[in-house]
Amino acid sequence: MAKIIIPTPLRKFTANTATFETSGSNIKEAIQELTGAYNGLTRHLLDNDFNIRSFIKIYLGEDDINSLQKEDTTIANDSVISIVPIIAGGC
Amino acid sequence: MGQYKITLSGEAQTAIVRHGEQAFPFECCGFLYGHENDGRFVTEAMPVANNKKGDRRKQFEISPPDYMKAEKYALGNGLQLLGAYHSHPNHPAIASAHDLALAMPYFSYVIVSVKNGKAADIKSWRLKETIEKKFAEEKVAVKHMAMFSD
Numbered sequence A: 001m002a003k004i005i006i007p008t009p010l011r012k013f014t015a016n017t018a019t020f021e022t023s024g025s026n027i028k029e030a031i032q033e034l035t036g037a038y039n040g041l042t043r044h045l046l047d048n049d050f051n052i053r054s055f056i057k058i059y060l061g062e063d064d065i066n067s068l069q070k071e072d073t074t075i076a077n078d079s080v081i082s083i084v085p086i087i088a089g090g091c
Numbered sequence B: 001m002g003q004y005k006i007t008l009s010g011e012a013q014t015a016i017v018r019h020g021e022q023a024f025p026f027e028c029c030g031f032l033y034g035h036e037n038d039g040r041f042v043t044e045a046m047p048v049a050n051n052k053k054g055d056r057r058k059q060f061e062i063s064p065p066d067y068m069k070a071e072k073y074a075l076g077n078g079l080q081l082l083g084a085y086h087s088h089p090n091h092p093a094i095a096s097a098h099d100l101a102l103a104m105p106y107f108s109y110v111i112v113s114v115k116n117g118k119a120a121d122i123k124s125w126r127l128k129e130t131i132e133k134k135f136a137e138e139k140v141a142v143k144h145m146a147m148f149s150d
Helices: A008-013 A027-037 A039-045 B010-023 B064-076 B097-101
Strands: A002-005 A019-022 A056-060 A080-085 A087-089 B005-009 B029-036 B040-048 B060-062 B080-089 B108-115 B118-127 B135-143
Touching: A002 A027, A008 A039, A008 A080, A019 A027, A027 A039, A027 A056, A056 B064, A080 B064, A087 B097, B005 B010, B005 B108, B010 B029, B010 B040, B010 B080, B010 B108, B010 B118, B010 B135, B029 B060, B029 B064, B040 B064, B040 B080, B040 B108, B064 B080, B108 B135
Parallel strands: A002 A080, B005 B040, B005 B135, B080 B108
Antiparallel strands: A002 A019, A056 A080, A087 B060, B029 B040, B029 B080, B108 B118, B118 B135
């Protein structure tokens, strides 16, 4: 099964679990499965229209899914999906 | 000041101050690693590149590949990724609306104010555990070292 890596700041919503195995066939299904298992994650990952928030990036291996087929990007059994928060700000 | 407290090792505090001063007048940024048992203790502050496209005197951004490396570094070294730091050149160490908008739960956001190239103050912020997105100031302690050199 494909593996989703949960970033440290969101692990409090996954009972401190760092990885989640998914049977989803694409990114959208994988994220749906993850948020279905851990409801508390939803508002941190998805906006009111259930799109991935602008300050969250999803990587498939080393590739930003925005450079692939976005949420329709197909995943394989050995895929590693990383949820990456954008760390940014300023004065 | 809220309920939160963060302790920086002397080495971590020095690394943050030095990075802020070296990067001036631009914003610096980096990650905070350590442990959280009875309290939050930062043993290591590691600089990363300010990847912001635009005015880096007022903004910073850490690239996703650098973020993924930070998670791997923590895992590989038995550390916890506790947050991030950045500088506010010629501005107070108060979290801005921009800082708040992009803040993640759990993380500590340490800010060093650098005035005319010299570190002047250091504060830390963490999101409150409320539905409304708000920062609480963390009480900052430094272990083993004076706060700032003259």
